Structures are given as C-alpha cells and as structure tokens.
Amino acid sequence: MTKINQHILxxxxxxxxxxxxxxxxxxxxxxxxxxxxxxxVKVVESGCFGFCEKGPIVKLLPDNTFYTQxxxxxxxxxxxxxVLKGRKxxxxxxxxxTTNETIDESKSMGFYKKQIRIATxxxxxxxxxxxxxxxxxxxYEALGxxxxxxxxxxxxxxxxxxxxxGRGGGGFPTGLKWELTAKSExxxxxxxxxxDEGDPGAFMDRSILEGDPHSVLEAMAICGYAIGADEGLIYxxxxxxxxxxxxxxxxxxxxxxxLIGDNIxxxxxxxNIKLKYGAGAFxxxxxxxxxxxxxxxxxxxxxxPPFPAERxxxxxxxxxxxxxxxxxxxxxxxxxxxxxxxxxxxxxxxxKVFALAGKINNVGLIEVPMGTTLRExxxxxxxxxxxxxxxxxxxxxxxxxxCLTEEHLDTHIDFDNLLAIxxxxxxxxxxxxxxxxxxxxxxxxxxxxxxEESCGKCAPCRIGNKRLLEILEKISNGKGTRDDLFLLxxxxxxxxxxxxxxxxxxxxxPVLSTLDNFWDEFVEHVDxxxxxxxxxxxxxxxxxxxxxxxxxxxxxxxxPTGAITGSKKEVHIINQDLCIxxxxxxxxxxxxSIELIA
Amino acid sequence: xxxxxxxxxxxxxxxxLQSSIELRxxxxxxxxxxQVKVGMATSGIASGARxxxxxxxEVLPKREVKAIVTxxxxxxxxxxxxIIMVTLPGKSPVVFGKVDIPKADEIIEKYIKHGxxxxxxxxxxxxxx
Numbered sequence: 001m002t003k004i005n006q007h008i009l010x011x012x013x014x015x016x017x018x019x020x021x022x023x024x025x026x027x028x029x030x031x032x033x034x035x036x037x038x039x040x041v042k043v044v045e046s047g048c049f050g051f052c053e054k055g056p057i058v059k060l061l062p063d064n065t066f067y068t069q070x071x072x073x074x075x076x077x078x079x080x081x082x083v084l085k086g087r088k089x090x091x092x093x094x095x096x097x098t099t100n101e102t103i104d105e106s107k108s109m110g111f112y113k114k115q116i117r118i119a120t121x122x123x124x125x126x127x128x129x130x131x132x133x134x135x136x137x138x139x140y141e142a143l144g145x146x147x148x149x150x151x152x153x154x155x156x157x158x159x160x161x162x163x164x165x166g167r168g169g170g171g172f173p174t175g176l177k178w179e180l181t182a183k184s185e186x187x188x189x190x191x192x193x194x195x196d197e198g199d200p201g202a203f204m205d206r207s208i209l210e211g212d213p214h215s216v217l218e219a220m221a222i223c224g225y226a227i228g229a230d231e232g233l234i235y236x237x238x239x240x241x242x243x244x245x246x247x248x249x250x251x252x253x254x255x256x257x258x259l260i261g262d263n264i265x266x267x268x269x270x271x272n273i274k275l276k277y278g279a280g281a282f283x284x285x286x287x288x289x290x291x292x293x294x295x296x297x298x299x300x301x302x303x304x305p306p307f308p309a310e311r312x313x314x315x316x317x318x319x320x321x322x323x324x325x326x327x328x329x330x331x332x333x334x335x336x337x338x339x340x341x342x343x344x345x346x347x348x349x350x351x352k353v354f355a356l357a358g359k360i361n362n363v364g365l366i367e368v369p370m371g372t373t374l375r376e377x378x379x380x381x382x383x384x385x386x387x388x389x390x391x392x393x394x395x396x397x398x399x400x401x402x403c404l405t406e407e408h409l410d411t412h413i414d415f416d417n418l419l420a421i422x423x424x425x426x427x428x429x430x431x432x433x434x435x436x437x438x439x440x441x442x443x444x445x446x447x448x449x450x451x452e453e454s455c456g457k458c459a460p461c462r463i464g465n466k467r468l469l470e471i472l473e474k475i476s477n478g479k480g481t482r483d484d485l486f487l488l489x490x491x492x493x494x495x496x497x498x499x500x501x502x503x504x505x506x507x508x509x510p511v512l513s514t515l516d517n518f519w520d521e522f523v524e525h526v527d528x529x530x531x532x533x534x535x536x537x538x539x540x541x542x543x544x545x546x547x548x549x550x551x552x553x554x555x556x557x558x559x560p561t562g563a564i565t566g567s568k569k570e571v572h573i574i575n576q577d578l579c580i581x582x583x584x585x586x587x588x589x590x591x592x593s594i595e596l597i598a
Numbered sequence: 599x600x601x602x603x604x605x606x607x608x609x610x611x612x613x614x615l616q617s618s619i620e621l622r623x624x625x626x627x628x629x630x631x632x633q634v635k636v637g638m639a640t641s642g643i644a645s646g647a648r649x650x651x652x653x654x655x656e657v658l659p660k661r662e663v664k665a666i667v668t669x670x671x672x673x674x675x676x677x678x679x680x681i682i683m684v685t686l687p688g689k690s691p692v693v694f695g696k697v698d699i700p701k702a703d704e705i706i707e708k709y710i711k712h713g714x715x716x717x718x719x720x721x722x723x724x725x726x727x
C-alpha cells in the first residue's frame with residue numbers, strides 16, 4: 001500500500017529554468033526512483049515563487065521547507081537526507097540577509113510575511129500545465145457561476161463595486177470599461193488580453209502567464225459573457241516563449257474539457273481564445289497601438305476617442321485588459337466585491353504585484369495590499385539594500401514613472417499617492433538604487449529607452465526626446481551648463497503637453513523627477529564637473545599615487561593613447577589631456593597604485 | 599479528460615481532484631490542521647516507524663481528518679520507538695511512544711478525533727529552544 005505523502009515543488013519560471021531547474025526536476029525524479037520513493041513523493045514543476053533572487057527554488061511539503069539556489073547535483077542529497085531520513089539540509093536553507101539566521105519554514109520568511117496573494121494565488125502552488133490542479137483550486141467555478149447563475153449586469157456591477165482598477169498602468173476602473181464595451185451595440189465584440197509587458201525590469205505578467213495561465217483564460221471568458229463577446233485574443237510578445245507555450249497548453253486543455261470553446265459547460269455561451277504575437281515594441285502596450293498591431297498594421301497609437309470600447313479591433317467594440325487585472329477577476333466573482341474592496345486604500349482596492357529589481361537583497365516578484373508603504377516593500381519584504389549600502393532612490397512605473405527618494409519612503413503605495421509625488425504606479429516595476437548610482441545616468445538610461453521605443457508618429461516625442469537625451473549626454477560628458485538644466489525642464493513640459501499618446505506624455509517623467517529630487521546632483525555635474533557616484537566617466541580622473549608606484553612600466557605599456565609617461569623605477573604620471581579613461585592601466589597595476597578620483 | 603457538461607459536473611470533478619493537492623492546501627495553514635510528526639531516525643525506522651508513517655499518511659485523509667504527516671529526525675526517546683508527536687490545532691504537542699499500527703489506529707480514533715488521551719504518552723523531558 002503506497003500513497004503520495006510528500007510533494008516537492010520546483011520552480012518552472014523563466015528565471016529558475018535558466019538556472020537549470022528543469023534538469024533539477026528530472027534529477028529529483030530519477031533519484032526518487034533509485035530509492036523506490038517515486039510512489040510516495042510527487043515532483044511538481046510549478047510557476048514562479050517570486051523569490052527569484054535565490055533561484056532555483058525547491059519547496060518540500062507538507063513541512064514547508066524552502067531550499068534556495070539548488071543545483072541539479074543537490075538532488076541526491078535532498079532525496080537521501082530529507083525525503084528518506086527527515087533531516088533538513090541546512091546549507092540549502094534560506095539565510096536571512098540581516099540576521100544571518102537560517103530559516104527552515106517558508107512561513108517565517110520576511111519575504112512572504114507581508115504579502116497577500118490574489119492575482120498570483122496559484123503561482124508556485126499548482127502545476128501550470130495541468131488543468132486538474134487549477135480546477136482543484138476552485139478554478140473555473142467563477143466562470144460556471146457566471147454562465148449559469150449571473151446576468152451580464154450582475155457581473156459588471158460586481159466588478160464595479162469591487163473597485164478594481166486597470167493594473168497595466170493607467171488605473172482606469174475595470175468595471176466601467178466593461179460597462180462601456182457592453183453598452184456599445186454590435187453583433188461582434190472582442191476581449192483582448194494585453195500581455196505586452198515592456199517596462200524594463202518588469203516581469204509580473206510573464207510570471208502570471210507562466211504560473212497560472214488558466215486564471216487569465218477564465219477571466220477573459222467571464223468578460224466575454226459580461227460584454228457580449230464570443231472571441232478573445234491574447235496579445236503577447238514573442239520574446240516570452242515559455243509563457244506562450246504554457247498558454248497554448250492551457251487553451252488546449254480547457255478546450256478539451258469544454259471550459260473554453262463552443263457551448264461552455266453545456267450552456268449556449270461560446271467563447272474562443274486565440275494568441276496574437278507582438279514583436280516586443282514598447283508602444284504596443286498602449287491599447288490603440290496594440291489593436292493596430294493585431295490588425296497587421298504598424299503599432300502606432302491613434303487619438304482617443306473613439307475608445308476601443310466603441311471602435312477597436314477591426315472597428316468592433318473591444319475590451320482591452322492587462323494580464324494582472326484579469327488574474328483578479330475570478331477571485332472577485334468567487335469571494336464577492338465586498339471582500340475585495342476591504343483590501344487596499346480608499347481609491348485603490350485590492351493588491352498589486354511588483355517586480356523588485358536593482359540593488360535590493362530579495363530581487364523577485366511580490367504581491368502586497370495597496371497602501372503598503374515603500375519602506376515596507378523595500379526593507380521588510382525586499383530585505384534592504386545589497387552589500388549594506390545606503391538607499392538612494394527607487395524608480396517606480398518604468399520609463400513613464402519617476403524616481404522617489406528617502407523622504408517618500410513612508411508613502412502608502414496606490415495609484416493616486418504615487419502620482420501626487422511625481423511618479424506613477426505603472427505596471428509595477430520597482431528598481432532600487434543605491435549610493436553608487438548617478439541620477440543623471442539613470443535619467444539618461446530611461447530616455448535612451450523611450451527614444452528607442454518611440455514610434456515616431458508625432459514630433460514632440462520623436463524629436464523632443466532625442467534632444468532631451470542629447471542634453472543629458474552633454475551634461476554627463478561634463479559640458480553642460482546651468483542653462484541646459486532649465487532647457488531640460490522646459491522641453492520636458494512641452495513634450496508632456498503636446499505628445500499624442502501615453503508614451504510621449506510620460507516619457508520626460510524620469511527627467512523631471514530626477515531634476516526635482518536630485519537637483520544638487522545635476523548642479524554638481526554642470527558647475528563643479530563632479531559626479532558623486534563616480535559613474536560619469538568624463539568626470540573621473542585616473543591618478544598614480546606617488547607612494548605606491550614602483551615604476552614597473554606595466555601601465556605605461558598597456559596605455560593605448562600614450563598618456564602615461566615615466567621610465568623604469570620612477571613614478572609614472574598620467575597626462576589627463578590624453579587619457580581616454582579606459583581603465584586599462586588600473587586593471588594592469590599589481591601594486592594598486594592607480595586611483596580613480598571623482 | 600472527458601467534456602464537462604454542467605456546473606455540477608465541474609464541482610464534482612473539483613471535489614475528486616482536490617485530494618491531489620490537499621497535501622499542499624493543508625501545508626498552507628499548518629496551524630489549522632492536525633500535525634503528526636513521526637521520528638524516522640535509523641532506530642525509528644528499524645522499529646517500524648516507516649509503516650506507522652505510511653499508515654498515518656494513508657488513513658488520515660480517508661477518515662476525513664485534515665492533517666499534515668511529516669517525518670523528523672531522532673526525537674531522543676530511543677527506549678520508546680517508534681515515536682510520534684501529535685499537535686492538535688491550538689493545543690500543545692503530545693508525544694506517544696511504542697506506536698504500532700493498532701496503537702496508531704487508537705490514537706486517530708480517540709485522541710485526534712475526540713481529544714481523549716490514550717495510554718503511551720511519553721512525558722516531555724526537555725525543552726526546545
């Protein structure tokens with residue numbers, strides 16, 4: 001008599017797969033077989049656990065043991081020691097970065113304590129390639145209820161009452177959007193899922209699609225029923241191959257059992273879902289550009305109105321929702337609008353998924369209630385700044401957002417609070433910076449991104465952003481003046497006011513917020529030719545210390561421009577006019593006698 | 599899988615499938631369910647702990663008790679192997695010694711289901727820090 005009495009969950013998200021988690025899962029199965037334990041222990045490849053910093057993650061249940069950075073070669077030890085003898089392997093357990101204590105239960109990790117998981121409720125819990133596990137977690141119950149027990153108006157009213165707002169960045173009330181599309185009269189309507197996640201450092205939509213694709217399919221069908229559509233399209237970028245593969249499997253499985261397709265659950269409601277691939281242009285996350293791209297035209301935005309709710313995909317009423325927005329829908333239908341609206345702040349309900357990245361200890365994916373402070377997210381969940389450095393800024397909202405500083409840390413995160421302090425929610429990317437980051441370079445980085453991604457249709461965005469970038473380059477090359485700083489601000493305001501779509505209207509935000517919050521640093525760059533973070537190369541000087549130089553001529557020989565002079569056993573000197581700051585001399589010196597001075 | 603034809607069928611299917619992830623569901627909230635730890639060091643296994651472990655893992659779900667059955671290392675009471683520790687929700691753990699299959703059955707029926715203590719309790723002789 002045998003029975004499964006233990007589950008081993010391995011992370012099958014893109015991040016962990018890149019660190020060989022698939023081989024690890026295979027190795028675990030192999031070892032279990034060797035010990036005749038394959039009848040008692042089940043290996044499940046799940047979606048993202050969120051704790052990407054220390055991947056690949058392996059979680060053993062039921063005792064909630066959380067192993068980090070597991071390699072395929074550790075499989076044998078896990079089976080032999082933990083599964084067979086019940087001894088936890090302490091070297092693989094998670095260590096708290098601040099207290100250095102090992103934590104053997106995932107329940108007591110700071111990373112998970114403050115999280116509430118709604119949109120990511122099944123990520124890292126179920127096998128995304130098995131519809132049975134989704135159904136066992138009450139999956140498709142909400143769709144069943146919708147089709148048999150609710151009227152379209154009931155659903156729209158529930159979503160409206162829940163206070164759910166679009167998670168793609170705009171924060172438009174989802175229920176209202178559904179209502180507008182429902183009211184548009186047409187024999188054909190469409191539901192579109194916007195999976196064109198483009199912010200640098202954001203990966204929540206990808207993780208949801210990889211970890212729990214059915215939650216999005218179910219929500220699209222519910223939306224279809226509410227607005228009177230029978231066709232759904234998922235616009236996903238081709239650079240998310242694993243998410244596409246899992247979606248295809250999910251659609252196939254759901255069609256096989258009759259949960260998607262014609263006559264869902266034997267009713268007369270039909271809803272089919274297809275995938276549409278994007279090439280990964282940032283502007284295609286904007287709904288009108290997205291629709292043009294799906295129609296086969298260039299991904300360029302058009303003026304609203306008409307909104308897609310009136311005239312969208314092939315001029316038919318179209319409801320466009322982001323992945324994370326949709327992932328909340330089934331939970332709201334099942335548990336009720338009141339439950340959902342009890343979480344969060346007055347104007348922003350529910351939870352928000354954030355992708356933590358940058359100089360933070362726990363890089364990964366988290367879901368917290370709206371109203372959590374930035375401090376809690378960065379220091380309690382994120383585990384603080386790497387290598388004990390000092391916190392400098394956090395960039396939220398991607399290229400359209402802004403940089404926030406120490407003084408904003410106690411802000412309660414929601415749509416309106418972030419706007420009020422000059423940033424925005426965006427899709428939920430959060431990039432943390434420490435004292436080694438130069439804010440002029442940060443502004444430059446985001447602008448380089450928007451210049452690259454601008455579709456070029458309107459002049460303010462196409463030409464204006466290019467000029468902004470040129471001024472920033474001038475400043476970081478040490479040739480900026482005070483006038484440039486005022487020009488930056490002035491041009492930014494004009495671009496914001498006159499651009500056609502959201503991309504241009506928000507692209508100067510990183511410039512404006514860094515100007516506002518780090519004015520001193522900009523002034524230092526233009527007045528004193530100084531970059532306090534040591535990032536702007538032109539402002540650095542390589543200097544040879546007289547005390548340490550032994551005159552070995554190693555640097556002299558490696559210098560490509562002949563900037564170093566001096567003969568054997570004499571102190572060498574760098575001619576600053578000829579130095580191109582390549583750093584070759586510093587790499588070559590065996591006596592650490594070359595210094596970099598800001 | 600065959601086509602699901604109605605909401606009732608979907609719910610029936612869900613109830614059937616639930617057992618496949620029940621173990622994970624229970625582990626989500628360990629304090630709300632019965633926890634059984636079986637001492638599975640070498641001496642424990644030699645005196646039959648594995649059979650006891652399998653018995654609990656198999657029988658508890660069948661008798662509709664929500665429980666987590668885990669194995670642990672040596673608990674120190676070698677004279678009384680096999681050893682199990684049972685924690686009912688909101689109660690202090692109780693250690694039972696010399697647990698064979700009939701004893702295990704008695705523990706489930708009396709202590710786990712109704713909270714009645716049975717013979718074979720090993721008094722706590724140490725504190726964990």
